[in-house]
Structure formats: C-alpha cells, structure tokens
Amino acid sequence: MNIAKILKVKEMRRCIGCFSCMTSCAVVNRHNHSLAKSAIKIITSGGLSGSMAAVVCAGCTGVRACAEACPTGALADREGGGVTLLPERCTGCRKCVAACALGAVHFDSTTNKPIICKHCGVCTQFCTHGCLEMEEA
Amino acid sequence: MLYENTITVLYVDLSSRTTRVEKRADLNDYFGGVGVAAKLFEENMKPELEPLDEQQPVVFAIGALGASIYPAINKTAAMFVSPLTGELGESYVGGRLALALCMAGYDAVVLTGKYSYPCYLSITGQGVEHKDARPLWGMLSEEVWRAIHDNETPRGNRSIMRIGPAGENKVAYASVNVDNYRHFGRLGLGAVLGSKNVKAITVTGDRNIPIPSDSFKEYFKVYRSIFDKITGTDIMKKYRGLGTAAYVLSLNAMDAFPTNNLTSGHFESVEAISAEAFAEKNLVRKMACAGCPVDCIHVGQFRRQFKNTGYEYEVVNTNYDYELVFALGSFLGLKTTDEILMLIDAVEETGMDAMSSGVALGWATEAFQKGLLSTGETLVPLAFGDTENYVKAVWYIAGAANEFYSLLGRGCYHAAQVYGGQDFAMTMAKNEMSGYHTGYGILVGSVVGARHSHLCNGGYELDRDHEQLTSQEMVEGLLKEEKERCMTNSMIICLFSRRVYDRPTIIAAGRAVGFDLDDAFLTRIGQRIFQTKMRIRDKLGFDLKQVQLPRRFFETPGLHGVLKEKVAKEMIDLYAALVAEEMKGSGSAG
Numbered sequence: 162m163n164i165a166k167i168l169k170v171k172e173m174r175r176c177i178g179c180f181s182c183m184t185s186c187a188v189v190n191r192h193n194h195s196l197a198k199s200a201i202k203i204i205t206s207g208g209l210s211g212s213m214a215a216v217v218c219a220g221c222t223g224v225r226a227c228a229e230a231c232p233t234g235a236l237a238d239r240e241g242g243g244v245t246l247l248p249e250r251c252t253g254c255r256k257c258v259a260a261c262a263l264g265a266v267h268f269d270s271t272t273n274k275p276i277i278c279k280h281c282g283v284c285t286q287f288c289t290h291g292c293l294e295m296e297e298a
Numbered sequence: 299m300l301y302e303n304t305i306t307v308l309y310v311d312l313s314s315r316t317t318r319v320e321k322r323a324d325l326n327d328y329f330g331g332v333g334v335a336a337k338l339f340e341e342n343m344k345p346e347l348e349p350l351d352e353q354q355p356v357v358f359a360i361g362a363l364g365a366s367i368y369p370a371i372n373k374t375a376a377m378f379v380s381p382l383t384g385e386l387g388e389s390y391v392g393g394r395l396a397l398a399l400c401m402a403g404y405d406a407v408v409l410t411g412k413y414s415y416p417c418y419l420s421i422t423g424q425g426v427e428h429k430d431a432r433p434l435w436g437m438l439s440e441e442v443w444r445a446i447h448d449n450e451t452p453r454g455n456r457s458i459m460r461i462g463p464a465g466e467n468k469v470a471y472a473s474v475n476v477d478n479y480r481h482f483g484r485l486g487l488g489a490v491l492g493s494k495n496v497k498a499i500t501v502t503g504d505r506n507i508p509i510p511s512d513s514f515k516e517y518f519k520v521y522r523s524i525f526d527k528i529t530g531t532d533i534m535k536k537y538r539g540l541g542t543a544a545y546v547l548s549l550n551a552m553d554a555f556p557t558n559n560l561t562s563g564h565f566e567s568v569e570a571i572s573a574e575a576f577a578e579k580n581l582v583r584k585m586a587c588a589g590c591p592v593d594c595i596h597v598g599q600f601r602r603q604f605k606n607t608g609y610e611y612e613v614v615n616t617n618y619d620y621e622l623v624f625a626l627g628s629f630l631g632l633k634t635t636d637e638i639l640m641l642i643d644a645v646e647e648t649g650m651d652a653m654s655s656g657v658a659l660g661w662a663t664e665a666f667q668k669g670l671l672s673t674g675e676t677l678v679p680l681a682f683g684d685t686e687n688y689v690k691a692v693w694y695i696a697g698a699a700n701e702f703y704s705l706l707g708r709g710c711y712h713a714a715q716v717y718g719g720q721d722f723a724m725t726m727a728k729n730e731m732s733g734y735h736t737g738y739g740i741l742v743g744s745v746v747g748a749r750h751s752h753l754c755n756g757g758y759e760l761d762r763d764h765e766q767l768t769s770q771e772m773v774e775g776l777l778k779e780e781k782e783r784c785m786t787n788s789m790i791i792c793l794f795s796r797r798v799y800d801r802p803t804i805i806a807a808g809r810a811v812g813f814d815l816d817d818a819f820l821t822r823i824g825q826r827i828f829q830t831k832m833r834i835r836d837k838l839g840f841d842l843k844q845v846q847l848p849r850r851f852f853e854t855p856g857l858h859g860v861l862k863e864k865v866a867k868e869m870i871d872l873y874a875a876l877v878a879e880e881m882k883g884s885g886s887a888g
Contacts, residue, residue, distance in 0.1 A: 189518065194509060
C-alpha cells in the first residue's frame with residue numbers, strides 16, 4: 162500500500178544555510194535556477210549569525226486555509242496533507258498567499274500563479290544535515 | 299550571462315550618479331569571473347594616477363557558469379589598484395554576493411568616481427539607488443550590516459558588503475566584510491571603497507532563469523553527480539570537519555608554522571590553539587556559502603566579562619580559519635583560543651585583513667623589542683602573547699591613532715622603511731606573508747604570483763609534496779598552476795573544491811548548461827587571463843627585479859631547512875624569463 166508522505170521541518174538549528182534544498186526544488190519542480198521559484202524558503206533571520214528557519218507548507222489536514230480562501234477551487238486537498246494546484250482554474254488572485262498563516266504559499270510572478278509544495282521530497286535528498294525529512298502522513 | 303551569449307556589465311559612476319548597462323559579446327573571449335574582471339579592469343584603470351584616486355575603478359565579476367548553479371561555484375572576484383602594493387589588487391569572496399549578482403542579472407559591475415558624501419549603493423535587477431550613509435559613517439562592520447539588514451528593502455536573495463572604520467580611514471589593508479564572516483580580505487579593497495565614500499553595497503535579485511527543456515536532464519544529472527562527489531566522498535572532508543585550522547598541527551609538525559614574527563616555524567603552545575582545541579572549546583556552529591553543501595565556515599564563541607564586579611558577560615561569535623589562527627595567533631605568540639578569537643573580533647569589527655594586521659603587528663612587536671619603537675609611537679608596550687595590548691593596537695591602526703599607526707596602516711613594508719627593521723618586516727612584494735614557511739614554492743610563488751598571495755599558485759603544495767625540486771621544475775610548476783587557477787577562477791570555482799572540479803568535471807558542467815568546453819579551450823582561457831594579468835601588472839609598474847625579501851625568510855629553518863636567498867632569486871629570474879616567453883604570444887586573439 163502506498164502511504165502518502167509529507168515534508169517535515171525537523172532540526173533547523175543544524176541548518177548550515179547552503180540553500181541546496183531551494184536549489185533542488187526550483188530545478189526539479191520548476192526547471193529554473195532562480196531560488197525565487199522554490200516552494201521551500203530558507204530564511205536567515207538576522208543573517209548567518211542569527212537563526213535559520215524554513216518557510217514551507219506544513220501539510221495541513223482538515224480544512225486548508227489556502228484552499229478555503231481560493232475563490233475558484235484551484236487548490237485541491239492532497240492526500241496526506243497540503244494541497245495540489247489545478248493551474249487551469251487559478252486566476253492569480255493571491256488570496257491563498259494571504260491566507261497562509263505561515264507565509265508558506267509563495268508566488269511566481271512569471272507564471273502569475275502560487276508556488277505550491279508538492280511534498281515530493283527532493284529537498285530532503287539534498288539536505289546534508291537532516292533538517293528536512295519525509296514522514297508518513 | 300548563463301544561456302545568453304553575452305556578458306552583462308553594470309557601469310556605475312559615483313560622482314555623476316549615472317548608470318549604464320552594456321551587453322558585451324566581446325568579453326566572451328575572457329569567459330567570465332577573473333577573466334572578465336581583468337579585461338574590464340585593464341580597460342578602466344589609470345596607471346598614471348594614485349591607487350586611491352577617485353578615477354580608479356573597482357570591478358566585481360561572477361563566474362561564467364553563474365552562481366550556485368553548481369555546488370561550490372559561488373564566488374565573486376574583485377579587481378582594483380591595491381593601496382598596499384600599488385599594483386594589481388585581486389580578491390575573492392563567497393557568501394551570497396555572487397548569487398545575488400546573478401539573480402539581479404549582472405555578470406560584472408564597474409564602479410568609478412566618488413560620492414560627494416558617504417552613501418551606500420543599492421543594486422537590484424531594476425537598477426541602482428544611491429542612499430545616504432552619513433548616519434552609518436563611523437559604524438563598525440556588524441553595526442552597519444545590522445542597520446542595512448533591518449531597514450533596507452527588498453529582502454530575499456540579498457547580499458550586503460560594507461567597510462568598517464579602517465576602510466574609512468584608508469588603512470591600506472582594510473577589508474570589505476560580506477554578509478556574515480566572509481570578506482574581500484586582502485590588498486585593501488576596503489580602503490578603495492572608503493576613498494570613494496562608499497560605506498556599503500547591497501545587491502538583491504530574483505530574476506527568472508529557466509533551464510532550457512533540452513538540457514534539463516543532463517544538467518540535473520551533472521549537478522547531482524557533483525553534489526554527491528562533494529558530500530559523499532572524502533575529497534572535502536577536512537573542510538567539513540575541523541576546517542582549515544586543521545593545518546595548525548600539520549604545519550607545526552613541518553616546522554612551517556610561522557611563530558613570533560617568524561623567529562620560529564614551531565610554536566610550543568600549539569596544542570592549545572589547534573583546530574581540535576577550537577572545536578572542543580569554542581566551536582558553536584558551522585555554516586556554508588549559498589549553493590555549497592560544505593559547512594566550512596567555523597564559528598567560535600567566547601565570553602568576556604565586561605565589569606570587574608558582578609556576573610556581567612558579553613558573548614561574541616566570530617569566524618576562525620587557519621590563516622587567522624596563524625596571523626592573529628602563533629605569529630603574535632597568543633596561547634589560547636579565546637585570546638585569538640578576541641583579536642579576530644577586533645579585526646573583524648574594524649574591518650581589516652587578518653593576515654596583514656597580524657603580520658604588521660608582528661613586525662611592530664619585534665621593532666619595539668629591539669628599541670626601534672617606543673611607547674611614544676606604539677602608545678602601549680607590545681610583546682608577544684600580550685593580547686590585551688594587541689587588541690588596543692588593532693583599534694589604533696584602524697583609527698590611524700597617530701603618525702606611527704597611520705604608517706603601520708600602510709603596511710609593514712612601508713613602516714619598516716621609516717623605522718627600520720626591514721629584515722624582519724615579513725612581506726612578499728609588499729604584501730604581508732601567509733602562514734606557510736614551507737620553502738621556495740610558497741616564497742617564490744607569492745612573489746611572482748599576480749597578487750602576491752599564497753592562493754595565486756599554491757606554491758606551498760609544491761613544497762609539501764616534493765622533497766626537492768630543481769629551480770626550473772619549481773618555476774614551471776608555479777606557472778602551470780597559476781594559469782590553471784586563472785582558468786578555474788573564470789568560473790570562480792571555490793579553491794577548496796579544486797579536487798572535485800577536475801577538468802572532465804568542469805567540461806561536463808559547462809556543457810550541461812550550453813558551453814562548448816574542451817581541454818584546448820580551458821587551456822587557452824587560462825593562458826589569456828594570465829597574460830592579461832601580467833599586462834596589467836607591467837602597466838602598474840611592477841618589476842620582479844626590484845623585489846626585496848626580508849632576511850628572516852633565509853634565517854629561520856622551515857620544512858626543508860634554511861632557504862638560500864641566491865636560490866630564491868635564481869627562481870624569480872627563471873620565472874621572469876618564462877613569463878617573457880609566455881607574453882610573446884599575448885597579442886594574438888587565440
């Protein structure tokens with residue numbers, strides 16, 4: 162049986178700020194070198210001398226705030242948590258971006274659509290310090 | 299620019315506050331990085347004017363393959379006229395600067411002119427802004443970074459470089475601090491920016507760089523293979539582990555660890571300042587540059603009581619590396635990791651090159667001991683191991699506290715010309731020495747290298763890896779490696795990963811993003827860049843025959859015993875002959 166997995170942010174104190182998670186997400190999921198296209202964002206609050214944080218979809222279950230805010234039904238519930246973007250329905254209104262309390266719905270100004278984490282796990286493959294992990298939902 | 303067959307150059311004139319962007323296909327002949335920087339510098343430098351004349355340019359350039367597209371390819375080159383040596387200033391930095399420039403859409407930036415009052419330059423993909431920095435003038439490196447970090451928008455992929463008081467006061471080895479714990483360290487870029495009234499430069503960008511659909515598969519395959527080579531093998535293990543400070547014990551065991559102003563190559567208290575000691579007592583964090591999975595940036599912590607009564611402490615985090623442990627440790631006889639971190643912190647806050655600062659203080663200490671200087675000049679007595687007074691002296695240099703410290707701020711070569719002690723002012727062609735007393739390779743390599751750095755040609759590796767080379771073999775090895783590093787620096791592959799990026803790997807990486815690379819091209823690029831740098835050096839008036847080396851290099855035994863001045867000079871002459879031969883073909887377009 163194929164159990165859905167979701168991305169979990171685990172040990173950000175161990176993060177070295179290499180951005181390999183962002184690079185790999187942007188490359189694999191968006192075929193783009195720009196870190197702005199990544200669904201996961203590493204924030205260095207206070208620079209490298211401060212603490213690191215990962216801003217990424219938490220994989221909400223139940224009512225997803227982003228989906229609830231979407232006026233066109235472009236965000237469908239994903240099995241195990243989070244949402245899936247149905248691009249043909251999306252109008253680029255950004256209401257999903259404003260709805261997420263984590264600020265984890267990023268926006269692609271090139272495509273005029275939100276950047277939705279697929280929980281594909283590619284970022285975890287390039288995290289050398291165990292900050293990111295895939296968990297069974 | 300990646301996937302575009304052109305080099306995008308941002309020209310900013312600070313005097314008139316005018317800007318233009320040029321897309322220059324002709325610069326492809328120089329590939330990128332140091333090649334493009336050298337060509338732009340050659341076009342804009344003014345050899346007849348002083349190093350700090352406002353018309354002198356500062357050039358920044360990123361590598362041909364962009365930045366952070368592959369692991370450990372994430373550096374920015376800077377070129378300027380060095381106020382320390384009066385000739386080619388060339389320095390590199392990691393951090394996020396290259397990524398930010400790449401995402402802002404610029405391969406290179408050329409700054410000329412001077413602000414009429416202190417400003418900071420904000421560079422984005424949309425253009426530039428000149429912002430008032432008068433409230434920031436006088437601020438320490440960390441303070442000014444904090445002020446800009448918290449107040450400047452936009453954020454995102456951003457890099458912040460700035461100078462401290464030393465740059466404002468034009469100390470000839472003032473550095474530029476970039477992001478956190480990274481620096482354009484050597485040869486005085488901080489003074490050049492200070493002379494232009496540039497307190498800081500920020501770069502921000504989030505450009506769209508789509509990967510062409512026909513190259514995605516191959517690109518990601520190569521990316522992954524390089525990532526695996528870096529993280530899954532032992533090639534870069536030492537940088538991930540103890541860091542470069544691991545050289546402390548190994549160089550000490552070779553009698554090549556410069557101690558007490560190179561009166562010895564062996565430090566008695568070495569165990570107490572080893573990488574192992576730092577790791578056990580002070581290491582709190584390791585960090586990486588953007589796009590590199592190797593956490594080579596080692597951050598050490600110490601606490602300092604700031605009142606004599608009561609439990610009042612401040613905690614300081616600062617970065618340490620081998621060169622800092624040598625220059626601000628053994629070279630000055632400091633015996634504990636806490637004391638070394640304390641001195642590093644002072645150098646960091648004032649914004650100076652750690653190596654030149656330590657080596658200049660080493661000369662001053664011995665000159666004081668020998669009676670060439672008194673407290674009339676030094677203000678506090680200087681003695682090997684006296685950390686407290688060294689911290690004060692660092693602030694005196696940065697603040698140009700009196701005539702003596704102003705002169706020491708021009709470098710110990712210049713200070714020794716006035717006060718004496720040239721025999722133990724440990725410079726190589728006016729640049730303060732690096733931490734390797736390994737033999738002729740490092741000594742001759744630093745003298746003949748385009749920027750007199752241990753990084754020009756890695757001469758210490760020739761010393762370490764060979765029992766004894768003939769003079770001819772040595773200079774041929776130095777020349778070959780310098781040209782090869784010109785080539786790798788056209789992509790600005792981090793030197794730490796040079797064994798990951800062998801030629802087949804470079805060719806595969808380049809091809810996967812659309813560059814038709816082969817061995818012949820790489821050789822040609824290295825040669826062309828080398829020739830350009832030599833032309834620049836000649837125009838700026840450098841002459842190998844004029845170099846005076848301090849006697850101390852030929853008195854203190856190192857890895858291969860005591861060196862002979864005659865042999866070193868023979869090698870320098872041989873190298874000059876090889877370069878003359880090399881330059882015969884420099885007029886060709888290749």
